[in-house]
Amino acid sequence: MAEVKQHLHEVKEKIYFEPLLEEIKTSINFMIIQNDVTITSNFDSGSYVYSIRSFIYSIFYNLILNSIKYRREDVSPVIELSATTLNDKVILSFNDNGKGIDLDRHGADLFGLYQRFDVSVEGSGLGLFMIKTQIEQLGGSINIESTVGVGTTFIIELSV
Numbered sequence: 001m002a003e004v005k006q007h008l009h010e011v012k013e014k015i016y017f018e019p020l021l022e023e024i025k026t027s028i029n030f031m032i033i034q035n036d037v038t039i040t041s042n043f044d045s046g047s048y049v050y051s052i053r054s055f056i057y058s059i060f061y062n063l064i065l066n067s068i069k070y071r072r073e074d075v076s077p078v079i080e081l082s083a084t085t086l087n088d089k090v091i092l093s094f095n096d097n098g099k100g101i102d103l104d105r106h107g108a109d110l111f112g113l114y115q116r117f118d119v120s121v122e123g124s125g126l127g128l129f130m131i132k133t134q135i136e137q138l139g140g141s142i143n144i145e146s147t148v149g150v151g152t153t154f155i156i157e158l159s160v
Contacts, residue, residue: 015056016048017083024061035068036076047083049090049158055134062131063154067096085160092156100148
């Protein structure tokens with residue numbers, strides 16, 4: 001948490017989503033190839049957010065990595081990102097065809113510190129906690145829709 005607050009003093013800048021996504025895809029290219037991952041995007045023309053770059057990068061990176069880590073073994077992972085700007089808000093959607101999360105069982109604890117629901121995959125239980133903390137520090141919100149065996153969608157709302 002202290003690390004998140006430390007980054008709040010970073011300069012805000014205009015962050016375009018498409019180049020950011022390309023940067024992340026390049027950084028995890030080996031993982032994308034190794035797991036036969038398809039990542040598509042549908043961003044409004046010139047979609048951006050005026051924010052802290054390290055936070056936005058971390059949010060994108062962690063959600064994409066989670067989609068790959070928690071993939072179903074019987075299908076190639078497909079991750080679809082989209083952004084829509086409405087008035088002074090941008091709505092980001094991260095959708096995957098992974099294992100899904102049983103929200104009835106785990107929904108209340110989903111963003112908790114050190115919460116892990118699938119121990120078959122390596123992890124510390126920090127990813128979703130950090131994502132939610134960063135989004136809230138930016139004045140935004142995050143919601144989730146998920147069906148076990150079908151996939152998960154994270155919906156993030158941020159101020160432009």
